[in-house]
Amino acid sequence: MISSPLTLALVLLLVMFGFLLSSKWIGFSLISTGIIGLVLYDANLPPVLSIWDKAGTLLANSIWNSLNSWALSALPLFILMGEILYRTAISTKLLNGLVPWLTRVPGKLYHINILACSLFAAVSGSSAATTATVGNITLSELKERGYDKKLALGSLAGAGTMGFLIPPSLIMIIYGVLSDTSIGKLFIGGIIPGLMLAFFYSAYIALQCLLHPEYVPVKRDNYTWGQKLRALKEILPVFALIFVVLGGIYLGMTTPTEAAAIGVVGSLVLAWGFRNLTLKNLMESFMAAVRTTAMICFIIAGAAFLSQMVGFVGIANALSRYIVSLELSPYVLILVVGFMYILLGMILDGISIVVMTLPIVLPIVVNAGFDPLWFGIYLVFMVELSQITPPVGFSLFVINHISRENMYTILRATFPFFLIMILMVVLVTMFPQIVFFLTDKV
Template identity: 75%
Template sequence: MMLLLLSSKWIGFSLMASGVAGMLLYKVNLPPTISIWDKIGDLMANSVWNTLNSWALTALPLFILMGEILYRTAISTRLLNGLVPWLANVPGRLYHINVVACSLFAAVSGSSAATTATVGKITLDELTRRGYHKSLAIGSLAGAGTLGFLIPPSLIMIIYGVLADASIGQLFIAGIAPGIMLACMYSLYIALRARLEPGCVPDRREEYTWADRIAALRDLGPVFLLILLVLGGIYAGLTTPTEAAAIGVVGALGLALYFRNLTLRNLRAALLSAVKTSAMICFIIAGAAFLSQVVGFVGIARALSSFIASLDLSPYTLIFVLGLMYLFLGMILDGISIVVMTLPIVLPIVQSAGFETLWFGIFVVFMVELSQITPPVGFSIFVIQHIAREDVQTILKATFPFFCIMVFMVVLVTAFPDIVFFLPERMM
């Protein structure tokens, strides 16, 4: 599988080809009337159909389409204009815009890449123009941009829920508290950094009255309304994630019309991009489902589980080892690939160690977030490099403090799992 991936083959093809190779390499006992190729065909057809024929999975292309529509409208500019009067007097001032704007946009887009690109295109040039240090602006954007995976709706949570047979609604709710805590830690670091290094914040202070702040709510109101439409129904138990995604698409179209930014060209670009992204993700999921069937059929998962069990690792040592594994995979693979490739093998081991599927889902999301800012394949790093026009080394240096904050948050969630379970236990 690694050989195929390193040779630049499609990820979905690499997963399927690895499954076929696994069936051919391992000795599989079959009746004389059934050839190995017949069995491979049956496994592939069943696994692909059973995985993709999922009502929950229909939320995926809808959330992608919603994010694409918002990405091509003026919502990010409105978001910036609405936040400036509220953050101008906070320690660290407009650096916090990256954190708050990414948190809000993550709550309506579901994509880390879309969040980073949309917010970054507006904030980086604006902050630099106003005299803020570009390094801290880049770091805060890289860290906060990953919140698109943790703050619901999240594409990674949808994929995990489908593959792990977990409640996507519960995963969404479980991600809220850790997501807010992580955003607050980012803002706390920015405030401390501004206090310790006064030079990173420009001397010129912009003054805003309460009238200016109230007026800014006209730009923030539509965004909050869309968040309420998308997530309110799920948390109230009125809609499924798929229904909420459909409502979100309609809401995004309504916002685009409200801001008078919806053109046939924008809509066509959003639809085409959503189709391409959805097809790519579904191909990866199909390949992972087939590989998962092969792993179970030839006994790899069972043997690996037995081997790890024989090591007599404590539960937390197991999580530590898995965390290191995910960090390594994050250096060479994108987040979606990490989830679909590892889950069939890792999940049974984690469950046998006594960890809840819901908690492990949030843990995996954190590790995927880390992979977004881990060299050399950190996707957010490439997005920021394109926007900021800086070399990778400079971006990594700026991002490192926020990487460490995220690692600390992973430790915190592992040591205190009630952070994850607090809201689901009270809302579902």
């Protein structure tokens, strides 16, 4: 038996990683770790039967309290909206509409990865869906036209992560539910950082192409203004869907859940209007949304149970007191937290990182004087970094599957965009007004 909360925290950390490295389900790993924590805590615990009774009561309460949430109902709806758009080839039309407008820009079609990912992220909320959808379309197109392979791969890896930052974001919804932070304000707070990140990516691409003209094929594609205007027909419906979904939230006319429901209806209307809606792809969209939602909810329930156990045995308070005793300045603390998230990103996916660490990290960060809304955006950046951090960067696996390139090539191509994202984290930390500029006006 272990009576020290800090010693117990270290033991449970090793137990949890043991479960995860043994390829057990993440939700199962979290719940099992919580039960083991209750069993190990304090030598004066009651008999084993009462421990299991207590664990069962805590588990039932945590599952109900964490999943019985109106705000969380937006999650499956946004996932379904993204699946419908992905499986009905609406994203292909989005790409075709962007091509004529980028031929005169330094870097030309490289920017399609940035723009297409930004736009698709604004209607899907998933980095994996964004990377897979845009990558399936752009990588082969750029290769056939003679564009540099590494810059194409890197720009896709970097821009694909914006599915978590540009609202509606699945990570923001999960963070808002777990931290009791306004999801609408999280969405609004992510707009300027998301646009800035997209701008930095495009600026880097333009600079590289100016310094290395061989990255861009010599052949010039000329489009008349008539062709450009006709291409808008492919883009405007998607813009309209983005405006309806996000505009309702920002104007205070709809909740995120209501906006998500409108988004599902809108994506069905677009698919029907483009004559891409079939019973087959509709059923595939439903099944994919159910699988993804069930997986996320299982993780949330497990994290909620672990969070209750952490509070019950006093780990959170003991850890908070220990960090306070170190007398770290707020910026040193956030630097340490950032390193921790980068290390966790090497072995865990983004959603797992949020639900596993938030119960412990959030109270410490808030006590240090940071706003929960700001920390939500900061955490999203950390999760984005985890998507392109080896060896478990999920976006890296997606790109590897799409491109059939070896992982070393992908990592080299991705590294500059990883550094750009680090730069963006530094800017958001030094100038939190970037996050609050729009939220203060709502």
